[in-house]
Amino acid sequence: MQVYNYCRKAPVSEPRPKFRRESATQRKEALIQAALGLIAEKGIGGATVRAIAQRADVTQGLIRHYFSSKEDLIAAAYEYHMDQMTELTATPVAAPEVTARQRLCTFVAAGLTSPVMDTRSVTLWASFISSLRHDNNMRAMHQRTYYNFRNRLEVLIAEALAEAGKPAPKSELRRMAIAGNAVIDGLWMEGGALPAAFENGELAQIGLHSVGAIVGLKLDQNAPEQTDKNLLTKEEG
Amino acid sequence: MQVYNYCRKAPVSEPRPKFRRESATQRKEALIQAALGLIAEKGIGGATVRAIAQRADVTQGLIRHYFSSKEDLIAAAYEYHMDQMTELTATPVAAPEVTARQRLCTFVAAGLTSPVMDTRSVTLWASFISSLRHDNNMRAMHQRTYYNFRNRLEVLIAEALAEAGKPAPKSELRRMAIAGNAVIDGLWMEGGALPAAFENGELAQIGLHSVGAIVGLKLDQNAPEQTDKNLLTKEEG
């Protein structure tokens, strides 16, 4: 049934190999990427073993060779995606010489700009969230990635406040991190779900302004033309 | 194969009817509820026509009698769920004699307390969001429910600000509504996804505090014991 392409120059001898052996990590990654692409494009129902295998250019048996089940592959894909998103948001913060306040700004803005904020990421994330209720493994992984992100944010907030001479007690920091995380998540989600509803860079600016209001620091100072007539009425200090 | 229960008192005559004819709206609602329950408990993949029919106590053929396809039923279920959630959040605001500020508080708190904020609602919502990318119908419905919610919030914010003598221009109102909506969404989502991570009422309080910070009004005044030492440093006015 299946036709293999042989080399035209040597029609008789030298048959082209029918497949190549790749490293385990390479194959796993390819399968994960294929699964993520399908889930994002056609929903969780579109990620069948056959479709995943075809997109990864292998036969479906290979999935079970590298993952104990399809469910196992999906879980791995979730972990891969979430860790990548956290990393994409947190990495630009690495520069140690800049202000703590500036690092906080970078973090917030990175989470609300491409490639972190886009339809594909949001769709993927929602697919996984929807499985939280009936999948303990997914729930545990969600908890881990959530705390990971929130704790990073809390550290940045604490440092920025200390730098500004306004240190806050731990309970306040916790609350600020929860709220800040929520704004970022909410804006990120809406921006990904309805990209046409917002102008370019609008959500990042709103995010900076909002997180600033929540922690009590002005984070969006280099915003373009603004009539400071009706800005937030907290210009003290 | 299937056994029908006959009346024990009259074993020979009077055969009990094998089914009852219900009104279209009743049957549609039953099917929608069944679909929602299954999606919430077992994910979108658990909502098969057979499972839905069984949970609604009918045979599967009836689904196609009331909905043109399974996809059609799922879309109806989404609309039903989202409208109900918006209504549950917005209805308590109806009282016209109270302060505008108080109405805003009620709105925010209602969205961050049971029954609006719970795992079932969040799971359901995520299932639908995940289909936004490949389903135009779902996307249109999401847009409608999103703007519906956000516009209600914007009105409440505008009224509360006017009442406090701090009216804001339309562009500011838009931004406040977007940000406020985002905090509420984010907190709602996290509270539903990780209920154990927050204390009782904590998220509602954080929501009030955050929306207050965003719009420039103090909304969480009747919060219990708080050392006002390190509260937001904007106590002027």
Place this chain on the structure above:
DNA sequence: CGAGTAATTATGCAAGTGTATAATTACTGC
């Protein structure tokens, strides 16, 4: 009470699902 009709059930079907197992095939170390 008795026909007509719409609601509901019963049944069947072709396609697709995840997984198991056996048959190939490419690479590795001697």
Place this chain on the structure above:
DNA sequence: GCAGTAATTATACACTTGCATAATTACTCG
């Protein structure tokens, strides 16, 4: 170069899926 082995393919199987169609059945209206 050549055996051994692990990666990869090929194939089969039992089961589920959504949907269509025909057969029942409960209710309505005269």
